[in-house]
Amino acid sequence: MNSSSARATVTVVFLFTDIEGSTRLLQAHPDAxxxxxxxxxxLLRQAVETQGGVVFETVGDAVYASFPRPAEALxxxxxxxxxxxxxxxxxxxTLKVRMGLHLGEVEPQGSHYFGAPLYRCAxxxxxxxxxxxxxxxxxxxxxxxxxxxxxxxxxRDLGEHRLKDLPEPEHIYQLVHPALPAEFPPLRSLEPRPHxxxxxxxxxxxxxxxxxxxxxxxxxxxxxxxxxxxxxxTGKTRLSLQAGHHMLDEFRDGVWFVELASVSDPALVPSxxxxxxxxxxxxxxxxxxxxxxxxxxxQMLLLLDNFEQVTTAAPVVVDLLRAGAELKVLVTSRALLxxxxxxxxxxxxxxxxxxxxxxxxxxxxxxxxVRLFVERATAVRSDFRLSEENAAAVAEICSRLDxxxxxxxxxxxxxxxxxxxMLLRRLPSRLALSASNLGDLPARQRTLRGAIAWxxxxxxxxxxxxxxxxxxxxxxxxxxxVEAVCEGxxxxxxxxxxASLADKSLLRQDxxxxxxxxxxxxxxxxxxxxxxxxxEGNPAGLRxxxxxxxxxxxxxxxGRLRGPEQLVWFxxxxxxxxxxxxxxxxALENAEAEVALRLCVAMMWFWGNRGHLAEGRRWAEAALQKxxxxxxxxxxxxxxxxxxxxxxxxxxAVARTHCLEALELLRPLGDLHGIAMSLSVLGNATRxxxxxxxxxxxxxxxxxxRRQLGDARGAAYVLRKLxxxxxxxxxxxxxxxxFEENVAIFRGLGDRMYFAAGLSDLGxxxxxxxxxxxxxxxxxxxxxxxRETGDPHEIAHCLTELGxxxxxxxxxxxxxxxxxxxxxxxxxxxxxxxxxxxxHVRGLVALRRGELALAESLFEESLSVCREQGDxxxxxxxxxxxxxxxxxQQQPDRAAGLLAAAQALLERSGSALDRIDQTEFDEAVVxxxxxxxxxxxxxxxxxxTAMTPEQAVVAYRRGKxxxxxx
Numbered sequence: 001m002n003s004s005s006a007r008a009t010v011t012v013v014f015l016f017t018d019i020e021g022s023t024r025l026l027q028a029h030p031d032a033x034x035x036x037x038x039x040x041x042x043l044l045r046q047a048v049e050t051q052g053g054v055v056f057e058t059v060g061d062a063v064y065a066s067f068p069r070p071a072e073a074l075x076x077x078x079x080x081x082x083x084x085x086x087x088x089x090x091x092x093x094t095l096k097v098r099m100g101l102h103l104g105e106v107e108p109q110g111s112h113y114f115g116a117p118l119y120r121c122a123x124x125x126x127x128x129x130x131x132x133x134x135x136x137x138x139x140x141x142x143x144x145x146x147x148x149x150x151x152x153x154x155x156r157d158l159g160e161h162r163l164k165d166l167p168e169p170e171h172i173y174q175l176v177h178p179a180l181p182a183e184f185p186p187l188r189s190l191e192p193r194p195h196x197x198x199x200x201x202x203x204x205x206x207x208x209x210x211x212x213x214x215x216x217x218x219x220x221x222x223x224x225x226x227x228x229x230x231x232x233x234t235g236k237t238r239l240s241l242q243a244g245h246h247m248l249d250e251f252r253d254g255v256w257f258v259e260l261a262s263v264s265d266p267a268l269v270p271s272x273x274x275x276x277x278x279x280x281x282x283x284x285x286x287x288x289x290x291x292x293x294x295x296x297x298x299q300m301l302l303l304l305d306n307f308e309q310v311t312t313a314a315p316v317v318v319d320l321l322r323a324g325a326e327l328k329v330l331v332t333s334r335a336l337l338x339x340x341x342x343x344x345x346x347x348x349x350x351x352x353x354x355x356x357x358x359x360x361x362x363x364x365x366x367x368x369x370v371r372l373f374v375e376r377a378t379a380v381r382s383d384f385r386l387s388e389e390n391a392a393a394v395a396e397i398c399s400r401l402d403x404x405x406x407x408x409x410x411x412x413x414x415x416x417x418x419x420x421x422m423l424l425r426r427l428p429s430r431l432a433l434s435a436s437n438l439g440d441l442p443a444r445q446r447t448l449r450g451a452i453a454w455x456x457x458x459x460x461x462x463x464x465x466x467x468x469x470x471x472x473x474x475x476x477x478x479x480x481x482v483e484a485v486c487e488g489x490x491x492x493x494x495x496x497x498x499a500s501l502a503d504k505s506l507l508r509q510d511x512x513x514x515x516x517x518x519x520x521x522x523x524x525x526x527x528x529x530x531x532x533x534x535x536e537g538n539p540a541g542l543r544x545x546x547x548x549x550x551x552x553x554x555x556x557x558x559g560r561l562r563g564p565e566q567l568v569w570f571x572x573x574x575x576x577x578x579x580x581x582x583x584x585x586x587a588l589e590n591a592e593a594e595v596a597l598r599l600c601v602a603m604m605w606f607w608g609n610r611g612h613l614a615e616g617r618r619w620a621e622a623a624l625q626k627x628x629x630x631x632x633x634x635x636x637x638x639x640x641x642x643x644x645x646x647x648x649x650x651x652x653a654v655a656r657t658h659c660l661e662a663l664e665l666l667r668p669l670g671d672l673h674g675i676a677m678s679l680s681v682l683g684n685a686t687r688x689x690x691x692x693x694x695x696x697x698x699x700x701x702x703x704x705x706r707r708q709l710g711d712a713r714g715a716a717y718v719l720r721k722l723x724x725x726x727x728x729x730x731x732x733x734x735x736x737x738x739f740e741e742n743v744a745i746f747r748g749l750g751d752r753m754y755f756a757a758g759l760s761d762l763g764x765x766x767x768x769x770x771x772x773x774x775x776x777x778x779x780x781x782x783x784x785x786x787r788e789t790g791d792p793h794e795i796a797h798c799l800t801e802l803g804x805x806x807x808x809x810x811x812x813x814x815x816x817x818x819x820x821x822x823x824x825x826x827x828x829x830x831x832x833x834x835x836x837x838x839x840h841v842r843g844l845v846a847l848r849r850g851e852l853a854l855a856e857s858l859f860e861e862s863l864s865v866c867r868e869q870g871d872x873x874x875x876x877x878x879x880x881x882x883x884x885x886x887x888x889q890q891q892p893d894r895a896a897g898l899l900a901a902a903q904a905l906l907e908r909s910g911s912a913l914d915r916i917d918q919t920e921f922d923e924a925v926v927x928x929x930x931x932x933x934x935x936x937x938x939x940x941x942x943x944x945t946a947m948t949p950e951q952a953v954v955a956y957r958r959g960k961x962x963x964x965x966x
Contacts, residue, residue, distance in 0.1 A: 012113060013073040013103040013139065014121040015053070017044060017080070018062040020096040020130030032091050037061050040095060043087065047080035056111050066113070070142040073101050074175065075150050077133045082179050085131075096130020101139050123163040124170060127187040131180065134158070134187070137171030144208075146365030152382045153177045154375055157204050159245035161189030169249045178382045194254035196276060197244050197303075204242050205375045206350055206368025207235065214243045214345065218301070218328060219250070223343050224321055227307075227331040230347035231505045231525055232452050233406030236332035239347060240303050243330065251328075253298040261306040266313035273302070273320075288316060295324030307333040308504065309458050314339045334455050335504040346505075349403030349522070353395045356828075361391035369398035369408055376412035384415055393420035400427060402522040452528040455506055462492040463500055468537050470507070471529030472546045475578030476520040478512065484549045485542065513571065540590075547583035547595055554580060554602035561605045562713060564750035567789060573606045584619050593627030597638045604641040608648060609753065611792040611829045617645040636665040636674055643681045648793065650832025650869045652688035659685060673714075676705035680718050687725070688833065690872035690909050696725050716745035716754065723761055727768055728873070728912050739765055753794070756785035760798045767801060768915045772808045779805060796825035796834055803841045804916050807848065815845045836865040836874050843881050844920065847888065855885055863953065873911035875949050876902040880917055882953070883924045892931035893940050894955070899924055900944025901952035 019025070019040065025033045041063065045055050048065040051072040057064040067073040077099050089095050102124055104117030120136070128134045135143075140155055142148070149155070156174040163170055172189075176182050204211075217223050228236040244255040258276045263269060270287040274280065279294050281287045304317070314337040317329055321341070331337065336344055350369035353359065364370045364386065373394055377384045386394060397420060401407035414423050459467060469486040470477070477485075479495065488494050498519055501507040508520045521529070533539055553576060560569040573580070580603060587596035600620045607616030620642040627635060643658035659682035666674040679702035687695035699718050706715040723738030743758035763778035779802050786795045799822035806815025819842040826834035843858030863878035883898035899921065906912060913921060929937045944952060 009105040009107050009115070011103065011105050012117070013067040013070050013101065014118060015048070015065045015067065015073050015077055015099060015101050016062065016121045016125040017077075017097050017099045018060075018125065020098055022061045025092060029091055036089055036092055036095055039087065040084065040097070043083040044080045044097075047076045047083060050079065051076040056113070070101070070103060070139050071148045073103075074133075074135070074139075074143055074148075074153075077101060078150050078153065078175065078177055078180070081131065081133060085180070098125060098128035098130050099133045100125025100128060101133070101135040103136070103139055103142065120163070120170065124172065127161060127163065127172065127189050129184045129188075132184045133175040133180070135173050135175065137173070140171070140173040146362050146371075150177065151385070152179075152378055154205075154378070156182075157242060157245060158187060160247075160249045161187055162249065163189060171246070193248045193251065195244070195248055195256065197241060197248075197255060197257050204238070205372045207239060207242075210239060210347065211242055211246065214239065215246060217343065217345065218243065218247065218330065224327070225317065225329045225331070225337075225339070225341050226343045226345055227333055227336055228345050228347050229333060229336060229505050231334060231404075231522060232455055233404040233524075234347045234349065234505075235405035236347050237305050238405070240305065240330050240332050244301065244303055247301065251299050251301045253300040255301045255303065257303045257305065259305050260310055263310055266310040269310050269313035269316050273304075273316075288319060291320060292323035295320055295327045297326070298324060299326040300324075300328075302327065302329045304329060304331045307331050307337065308335050308455070311335055311337055334458075334506070338503075346508075350398075350405060350408070352399050352403045355392075355396060355399055358392060358395055361386050361388050364391050364395060367395075367398075369401075369403045370394055372405060373398055373408050373412045376409050377415040380413055380416045390420040393424045397424050397427060400424075400523070402524050404522070404524060407524060449528060452525055455504060456528070456532070459501075459504070462489045463497055464532075465489060465537075466492075466494065466497045467501055467506060467529050468533040469529075469542055470501075470519070470521060471526050471531075471533045472539075472542045472582075473521070473579060474526070474582045476510070476518050476575070477579070478516060478518055480516075481549055481579075482519070485545045512575075513568070518575070543586045543590075546579070547586050547592070550576060550579050550583045551595055551599055551602070554599055558602040558605065561609075562749070562751055562754075566751065566753060570606065570610065570790065573603070574610065577606075577612075584623075588622055588626055591626070593623060594630050594634065596623035597627045597630055597634050599623075600641050601634070601637045604644060607641075608645060609791045609793070611825075613645050613648050614830045617642055617649065620645065632665040633669055633671060633674065636662040636669075636671075636678070639665075640674075640677055640681055643685065647681060647684040647688060649830050650688065650836075650865075650871075652685045652869060656682060656685040656689065672705055672709055673711065676702045676709065676711070676714060679705070680714070680721070683718075683721060687721075689870050690911070692725060692728065692873075693910050696722070699725070712745050713749060713751070716742045716749075719745075720758065720761060723765075727765065728914070730768070730912060732765070732769060735768075736765055752785060753789040753791055756782050756789060757791075757794050757797075759785070760794065760801065763798075763805075764801050767804055767808065770808070770915065772805050776802070776805050776809075792825045793829060793831060793834070796822040796829070796831070796838070799825070800834070800838050800841055803838070803845065804914075807841070807844055807916055810848075812845055812849050816842070816849075819845060832865050832869055833871065833874070836862045836869070836871065836878075839865070840874065840877055840881060841916075844884075844916070847881070847884055852885060852888060855881070859885065863949075867949070872905055872909035873913070876905045876911065877913060877917045879905070879949060879952060880913070880921050880924065883928075884920050887924055887927045887931075892928040893936075895924055896928040896932060896937055896940040897944035897947070897955060898952050899928065900941040901947045901949055904945045904947075905949060 040061065041058055044063045048055050051067065053065045053067040053072060053076055055063060055065045065076070067076070081097065081099070084095055084097055100121055102117055102121035104115065106113040106115030106117055124134060124136055154176050156176050158172045158174055160169040160171045172187060217226055228240055230236050241257065244257065248255055256276050258273050260269065260272055263272050270291060274287045274291055277291065277294055279287065279290045281290055317337065318339050321327055321329060336342060350372060351367045352369050353364055353367045358364070365374065374386050397411055398408055401411060411423065418426060456464065456467065466486060472485065473481065479498070482494060482498065486494065498507060502509045506525060510518045510520055512518045533542065554573065557569045557573050560566065580599060584596055584599055587599065600623050603616065607613065620638055624635065624638055624642065639658040639662040643655040646655035646658065659678050662678045663675065666678060679698045683695045683698035683702065686698060699721050703715055703718040703722065706718060719738045719742040723735045723742065726735035726738060739758060739761045743755060743762065746755040746758055759778050759782035763775045763782060766775035766778060779798055783795065783798045783802070786798055799818040803815045803819035803822065806812065819838055823835065823838040823842060826838055839858045839862035843855045843862060846855035846858060859878050859881040863875065866874040866878055879898045879902035883895040883902070886894035886898065932940065
């Protein structure tokens with residue numbers, strides 16, 4: 001309800017209908033027609049009321065209905081037409097009813113309404129033909145949301161039309177559905193503009209933002225020549241035609257479409273345009289002169305489609321623009337015309353969802369690529385629906401196809417034979433897609449390969465050679481990489497060649513953060529380039545040069561990832577990660593094990609700090625498998641890569657084995673740096689396996705070697721771990737000394753990432769001492785720095801500690817959010833130790849908030865992960881959490897038994913709980929003793945002490961046996 005005026009208004013959706021040819025039917029069959037009108041009213045009233053609408057008036061054979069929402073009005077119109085089509089009308093043959101839908105603000109007057117929207121709806125309906133459903137632009141926009149259209153339905157854009165007595169034109173759409181006729185004569189609107197635009201074979205899907213921008217630019221008086229550029233299959237032609245239909249009313253002398261795909265001789269371009277405009281040479285003047293005469297003084301839009309193979313005819317376009325001051329030209333081309341006054345509009349691929357964070361199925365329809373797939377799939381299979389079962393497969397298909405409309409349409413056509421998950425499995429090659437059943441496509445676009453080959457065939461010999469070689473790069477490349485990897489042709493400038501390929505839409509040029517150009521290529525186009533390289537070039541030599549270049553880059557980066565320029569180099573390696581992956585694949589496939597091992601060693605810090613734990617470890621394990629005969633020092637370093645990443649994942653036993661093997665290889669070589677690193681990683685693995693005393697010994701030996709070698713950075717890493725160890729033993733003075741020295745070293749080295757991690761440790765230190773205010777200040781400062789540096793593992797660690805601070809402060813909402821975010825990070829990393837810790841802290845938060853069922857689930861999952869790893873301290877912490885839960889559930893006997901089992905485990909392993917868990921332990925003991933009394937408490941405690949953690953948990957779950965009250 002609005003109150004913008006004295007009279008109240010409401011927004012209403014109107015559905016107006018009437019019977020086509022009613023006068024003729026009444027005169028020819030008066031009795032049958034009167035009976036048919038009554039039945040017609042019954043059917044429409046039923047359809048309207050089923051969808052929550054109201055028939056507020058009938059006049060003769062006309063029905064006027066109102067609805068609160070557009071989707072229901074559209075569904076009622078569709079159901080009404082289907083009912084009318086299914087009804088036998090006897091001697092009348094068929095009853096053809098036209099329908100129009102519009103919405104707007106009107107003034108209620110009893111059961112009726114007053115306002116301009118009613119008149120517009122009536123005029124809109126009168127443009128339609130019997131059996132046709134038309135809707136205004138505002139209704140079309142309102143039903144563009146996912147799920148708003150009835151199943152199987154789509155909208156066909158009929159362009160803008162002038163309506164009787166209304167000054168503003170209306171953008172009209174037709175509802176298309178398999179159950180209804182689809183083809184009708186032109187709408188009965190006023191003053192149709194002359195044009196030769198082909199009717200769209202299917203509904204225009206998505207691209208509304210691009211369409212609006214295209215129209216805005218064409219309306220700009222300064223823009224008279226606009227060129228849509230992009231690779232084959234981007235949808236340039238479809239977009240230009242849609243713009244032409246939308247802007248028909250804006251060009252008094254029409255919109256004219258000139259198809260140039262079949263024109264290979266630039267000299268024939270004037271003839272092609274003349275044929276469309278009906279211009280003939282008069283014998284004394286050339287066709288171009290006659291064309292210039294035709295456009296002079298006329299307001300028209302000329303659409304020149306597929307101009308790329310006749311670009312030398314660009315002067316013809318310039319001449320026409322000079323002759324016709326009100327002429328505008330819209331060109332589609334894979335290359336610019338490069339004439340003065342030209343404006344470029346690169347047509348982007350369709351929007352794609354993030355495969356790593358897919359929204360629910362209903363929200364996936366917000367992405368143009370998915371919406372197009374679903375629309376086209378529904379056209380070939382009317383029962384197709386996007387569901388939670390097939391949504392992920394549809395999203396991945398669209399992503400693999402780079403959001404190219406042509407590729408998506410070709411894939412969707414296969415849904416007739418294969419559901420999306422099966423289609424995805426059959427999509428190893430994007431280029432293999434074909435659409436023999438889509439007869440409306442031009443021959444060059446019947447396969448995606450054909451669309452790209454069309455552009456390839458227009459290249460010079462030198463450009464083809466460069467294009468083929470660019471297929472070796474995955475994820476783009478720099479100019480330096482192209483120079484190093486690609487072999488040029490004498491006299492051919494590679495930079496000019498790259499610029500030319502970019503101009504022809506086979507490359508996209510971007511800018512790196514340092515201002516240098518980066519060349520990107522869609523994966524579908526890259527696949528074609530590599531296919532040609534494999535057939536016509538020297539792919540083995542190309543792959544070898546590619547691997548050599550990226551090995552050198554990774555080894556250079558390795559030394560810079562731990563200094564003042566680390567963020568720059570982390571970002572640079574991130575951009576080249578796909579190329580590194582390609583180099584690793586080639587090395588492993590071609591017995592180049594040393595190259596693979598060196599790449600793994602160089603990439604370790606990147607993989608660890610950017611969260612590629614599982615992937616990096618897989619590469620390292622594969623390289624070790626292939627490189628059994630590699631030099632011992634290199635093999636040892638690769639073993640430490642696998643071990644280091646394995647400890648981050650919580651796979652401590654395998655990591656320990658790798659470390660011991662590395663030490664066996666390094667000690668005879670006298671590689672003290674390697675030995676020190678091996679001992680440090682071995683300390684991590686050993687601590688994870690529940691032996692902190694032995695782990696401390698390895699760390700202290702590693703620290704001694706690092707100091708002996710003058711390796712400040714390596715010493716700082718070990719100092720941090722020794723600080724953790726001291727903190728766990730509650731030796732706060734030693735922990736503080738270790739942490740402060742660690743922070744000082746990294747501050748001096750300019751290593752922001754590990755300096756930030758050091759602040760996290762100082763925050764943890766303050767937390768252990770019960771200084772929650774200082775802990776929060778340091779941890780929040782640390783988190784801000786870590787979000788800049790982008791280390792997901794350290795971010796998750798800091799967030800977990802902030803969750804503990806919230807617990808200590810009793811601020812449970814501030815504890816919940818960081819725990820949930822930390823858990824999401826750890827799960828994405830596959831970091832089991834972190835997962836267990838975050839689950840446990842989140843369980844404590846749930847316990848404090850009285851969410852007992854959630855707490856039990858979290859503690860049990862944490863316990864399961866800890867038991868899998870053999871992490872005794874965290875197993876004990878999980879038992880304490882379950883004990884606190886049992887106490888809150890009025891089961892003090894179970895609580896006491898679990899606490900006793902936890903205490904025994906800590907004593908056997910030499911571990912200690914942190915401050916928060918120790919507080920939970922102490923409070924749980926006091927509560928259980930108070931409930932049971934000293935005698936029974938002592939008995940249950942003795943039974944619990946003799947149990948393994950597994951036995952204690954089994955007893956807890958059964959609720960009887962050793963922990964039962966007597």
